Amino acid sequence: MMTTKLNLIASANGMSGEGADNRFIITAHLQEVKSGKTQTIPLKYATRMMVGIFVGDGINGTLFSQHAIEVNGIGNDKEDAIMSAIRKINVYDPQLVKAVERGKARIVRYYDQMAPNLLRTARSAAAAGHYDEAINILFTIPSVCKDYATAQDLLAKYGETLLEEQNMSLIRNAWAAWSANPTKEGAEAAIGQLDKLSLPSPKVQSEYKKLTTEISTRLKELSDRRFRLDVKRQQDAHALRLATIRSAASVARAYAASRPQVVYQLGWW
Numbered sequence: 001m002m003t004t005k006l007n008l009i010a011s012a013n014g015m016s017g018e019g020a021d022n023r024f025i026i027t028a029h030l031q032e033v034k035s036g037k038t039q040t041i042p043l044k045y046a047t048r049m050m051v052g053i054f055v056g057d058g059i060n061g062t063l064f065s066q067h068a069i070e071v072n073g074i075g076n077d078k079e080d081a082i083m084s085a086i087r088k089i090n091v092y093d094p095q096l097v098k099a100v101e102r103g104k105a106r107i108v109r110y111y112d113q114m115a116p117n118l119l120r121t122a123r124s125a126a127a128a129g130h131y132d133e134a135i136n137i138l139f140t141i142p143s144v145c146k147d148y149a150t151a152q153d154l155l156a157k158y159g160e161t162l163l164e165e166q167n168m169s170l171i172r173n174a175w176a177a178w179s180a181n182p183t184k185e186g187a188e189a190a191i192g193q194l195d196k197l198s199l200p201s202p203k204v205q206s207e208y209k210k211l212t213t214e215i216s217t218r219l220k221e222l223s224d225r226r227f228r229l230d231v232k233r234q235q236d237a238h239a240l241r242l243a244t245i246r247s248a249a250s251v252a253r254a255y256a257a258s259r260p261q262v263v264y265q266l267g268w269w
Contacts, residue, residue, distance in 0.1 A: 001083050001087070005087075005091070006026050006028060006053075009026060010026050012097075013101065014104070014144065015100070015104055015107070015142075024056070024058065025055070026053065026054070026100070028051055028054070029054070030049055031049065031051075032047060033048040033050050034048040035081070038074070044076065045076065045080065046072070046081060047073050049082065051085075051089060053066065053067050053069070053099070053100075055106075055107075064103035064107070065100065065102040065106075066099060067100075072085060073086070108144050108145060112145055112147075115141055116147065119141075119147060119154070122134040122135075122151075122154060122158075123154070131162040135159065138155045138248075139151075139155070155245050156241045159244035159247045159248030162247070163199055163247050164201055167197050167198065167200055167201070168207070171207045171211070174193035175190070175211060177189035177190040177192075177193060178214070184219060190211065190215065191215075194212070199244070
């Protein structure tokens with residue numbers, strides 16, 4: 001419940017992101033100030049909680065900002081009462097927003113200083129074919145950073161390149177399935193690969209047509225089948241850019257999930 005609330009606070013203040021750079025964190029401490037059973041029927045459990053919310057650098061332990069909120073909760077038992085109190089935390093509380101904004105300003109300052117290095121690192125990773133790493137680095141640059149537009153341009157470029165590689169790999173798999181078994185079963189295996197194509201470029205569409213034409217020509221039972229590539233690739237440049245960035249976002253999430261868990265040095269906070 002508290003994790004969900006922190007995510008809401010981060011999102012409401014523009015601090016959420018796609019990448020695996022979890023150097024900067026927002027965390028909370030819960031302290032029970034007063035609790036006990038009520039004198040009502042049915043019997044309830046009431047609690048008063050002091051919630052400390054902290055924003056900082058989790059790697060070196062530097063605290064950027066903090067805010068304390070006192071909330072009350074009531075429920076059928078202690079756990080239920082605590083959950084009730086957490087739900088009453090207002091993510092739009094003006095003092096909380098100010099505290100988060102102070103922390104956010106420090107984070108933005110860091111990225112404004114580091115963005116040129118991050119862009120260089122991303123370009124080097126992409127040049128070496130490590131598009132997942134490059135994409136993840138680019139997603140760490142927040143929208144309020146002065147180099148955000150450059151990062152987004154590179155994301156669209158690398159996302160499209162990666163998508164092209166993935167589609168061509170599917171085309172190769174489809175050809176391999178058909179070449180190994182030029183029968184109806186082999187054709188179905190090849191079509192299974194082709195069905196996975198996403199946002200196909202003209203080059204991919206051409207390869208698709210070559211293969212499906214050969215399958216139709218070789219197999220009479222499939223000659224009347226209409227092969228149709230679901231061309232989801234947008235002709236509008238802006239729509240295509242958004243689509244490739246969304247594709248890159250899924251790559252970043254997969255990359256983040258594969259990284260080792262970070263050990264934070266939080267000290268007292």
